[in-house]
Amino acid sequence: MNNELIPHVGVITDIRQDTPDVKTFRVNSLQGGKVFEHKPGQCAMLSIPGVGEAMFSITSSPTNEEYMEFSIKKCGCLTDWLHQLDVGQQITIRGPYGNGFPVDTAFLGKDLLFIAGGIGLAPLRSVINYVRHYRDRYGSVDIVYGSRSADDLVDYKEIIDEWMNEDGFNVYLTIDREQQGWDGHVGFVPNYVKELNFDTSKTVVLCGPPIMIKFTLAGLQEQGFSKTQVFTTMELRMKCGIGKCGRCNIGSKYVCKDGPVFRCDELDELPDEY
Amino acid sequence: MYYKMKVEKLPELYALIASEKALYLPIEQAGAVEFRKWDESSCVRLDCLNTLKSAKGVFLPQSENLVAFKTEGKNISVIDNSETAFPFVIFGVRACDARSFDILDRVFLSDPVDTYYKTRRDNATVVTLACNEPEETCFCRNFGIDAADPAGDASAWIVDGELYVRPNTEKGETFVSRLSQLLEEASDVEKLEAAKQSVRDILGKLPFAELNLDRFKGDNMLDIFHDPAWKSLSESCLGCGTCTYVCPTCQCYDIKDFDTGSGIQRYRTWDSCMFSDFTKTAGGQPRPSQVERFRQRFMHKLVYYPMNNDDIYGCVGCGRCVAKCPVSMNIVKVIKTLGGEKK
Numbered sequence: 001m002n003n004e005l006i007p008h009v010g011v012i013t014d015i016r017q018d019t020p021d022v023k024t025f026r027v028n029s030l031q032g033g034k035v036f037e038h039k040p041g042q043c044a045m046l047s048i049p050g051v052g053e054a055m056f057s058i059t060s061s062p063t064n065e066e067y068m069e070f071s072i073k074k075c076g077c078l079t080d081w082l083h084q085l086d087v088g089q090q091i092t093i094r095g096p097y098g099n100g101f102p103v104d105t106a107f108l109g110k111d112l113l114f115i116a117g118g119i120g121l122a123p124l125r126s127v128i129n130y131v132r133h134y135r136d137r138y139g140s141v142d143i144v145y146g147s148r149s150a151d152d153l154v155d156y157k158e159i160i161d162e163w164m165n166e167d168g169f170n171v172y173l174t175i176d177r178e179q180q181g182w183d184g185h186v187g188f189v190p191n192y193v194k195e196l197n198f199d200t201s202k203t204v205v206l207c208g209p210p211i212m213i214k215f216t217l218a219g220l221q222e223q224g225f226s227k228t229q230v231f232t233t234m235e236l237r238m239k240c241g242i243g244k245c246g247r248c249n250i251g252s253k254y255v256c257k258d259g260p261v262f263r264c265d266e267l268d269e270l271p272d273e274y
Numbered sequence: 275m276y277y278k279m280k281v282e283k284l285p286e287l288y289a290l291i292a293s294e295k296a297l298y299l300p301i302e303q304a305g306a307v308e309f310r311k312w313d314e315s316s317c318v319r320l321d322c323l324n325t326l327k328s329a330k331g332v333f334l335p336q337s338e339n340l341v342a343f344k345t346e347g348k349n350i351s352v353i354d355n356s357e358t359a360f361p362f363v364i365f366g367v368r369a370c371d372a373r374s375f376d377i378l379d380r381v382f383l384s385d386p387v388d389t390y391y392k393t394r395r396d397n398a399t400v401v402t403l404a405c406n407e408p409e410e411t412c413f414c415r416n417f418g419i420d421a422a423d424p425a426g427d428a429s430a431w432i433v434d435g436e437l438y439v440r441p442n443t444e445k446g447e448t449f450v451s452r453l454s455q456l457l458e459e460a461s462d463v464e465k466l467e468a469a470k471q472s473v474r475d476i477l478g479k480l481p482f483a484e485l486n487l488d489r490f491k492g493d494n495m496l497d498i499f500h501d502p503a504w505k506s507l508s509e510s511c512l513g514c515g516t517c518t519y520v521c522p523t524c525q526c527y528d529i530k531d532f533d534t535g536s537g538i539q540r541y542r543t544w545d546s547c548m549f550s551d552f553t554k555t556a557g558g559q560p561r562p563s564q565v566e567r568f569r570q571r572f573m574h575k576l577v578y579y580p581m582n583n584d585d586i587y588g589c590v591g592c593g594r595c596v597a598k599c600p601v602s603m604n605i606v607k608v609i610k611t612l613g614g615e616k617k
Binding site: 002003004005006007008009047049050051052053075076079086088089090091092209210235236237239240242243244245246247249251252269271273274 | 340341343345348349350351352354356381382384386387388389390492495496499525526527528529530531533538540542545547552553554555556557558560561566570573574577578581582
């Protein structure tokens, strides 16, 4: 019988300093290759034994056959430890957990609008690179991404070198405040999305700090988008990842198992506790 | 088919069961009656209606090791230290606690299965004991539980100095067949039925015998969630978690690592949604005050759990929280207030 609470051992094979407080960790199985397969938007439990275990979204696309990546912001006990690790360090990993984004159903054939704030890009990157891989299955792709400053944009190199050159992709970057050396857009994501005045037929994938999600969603609705077009992914405290420990319970749902991806109209049916 | 023997022979019965399998019974130690492993020196308390903590700990221990790790330099090795499975009998489980096993089964045996829990369930024979003298705090009747005729692999009754036993499942049949040297077939079943009826009469007259649960339906989830009464109900709550620890159906758990000096143990312990750090993350706190935490516990038992589990409530009416809450707040008051009885 498979014991879901006993993790695999993985090894960190690359560490990229994305921003002052975000590092992207590349993880392989001890034999090389990936520890397990996943769907875009799914998560994994990473742990340093003796320190703790926590849930992170898998930021690499499942179409990447060589490794998995996790973009992790330094903001707590475990993430502080992770940020101190070197290449070659082993960690434990279990998963994949959660439903993932509906890339093979609701997203098929649709024009996609990705809206991300800060580290909120991490779960969307998996979908964006999946869409790039299966480019003919989807329509146009617009990406609005903002952060506090130009230094806080995660995956900046990939955005500039790859996403901006992809056929049918439009990328709009913004930072919260003016900064020397930045000649791009300045302003908060919700306002920028309004300014860009997107066609309301698009399917929206939204992730960022709760306050940004709240205002962006309200703005989209003002412009004529329906909540049924907007998908988001949630983050709550989790221990088991399999819908039993009770931490991520909201209403009749467990975010680790029934989510983390929800259509925004589905969230209206749940108690507002996230 | 019912079997019986004189209650004086109970120590012989325990010894006979324990000669083959581990035996758990309500046993008093340092003033507290709990389900513990029996040996000849044990002080068995079959007369105790509610053990201090419920019987769930036999299947979901308050603390258990899940897995261990050894680290050497940058390397980690995972050591599966799941206990070796051993068959056991848990004897003297009351009807309410027996129902709690069904409630926990739906959580821990649903996909993906919790292997620690399942191993214990598979290896257990549950022998229940009918209640003779229910307490004023008992309200199992509201959840369709018959304390006079409890479920389990086998059921037992103590009536007029005799122990009656009835197997209900294959495991129960095996249990009874191994005790043939002590048990005889019972021919006076009428006496037992009369005893059951008199207990049912008492159960029907208890103060909380008729709670109105009509409002607690999934369709009313948001309506109940937003009920202003949660504020006053939760005002006295200390957030101590006693209700959770004595509750037979509370299932939330924590996973933590402990460095023993010679290796790292990852263990699981009971946890409580009543605690302030239960949902706290680096990013925020979705339940910032005791109102939200208090509401979560009761919403889960009365609304969320039934929504996912064929309308079965996540409460068995054992009354432990009614007896133990230091500020006398409990699920009965919640049901009465939100159910409209006190308005």
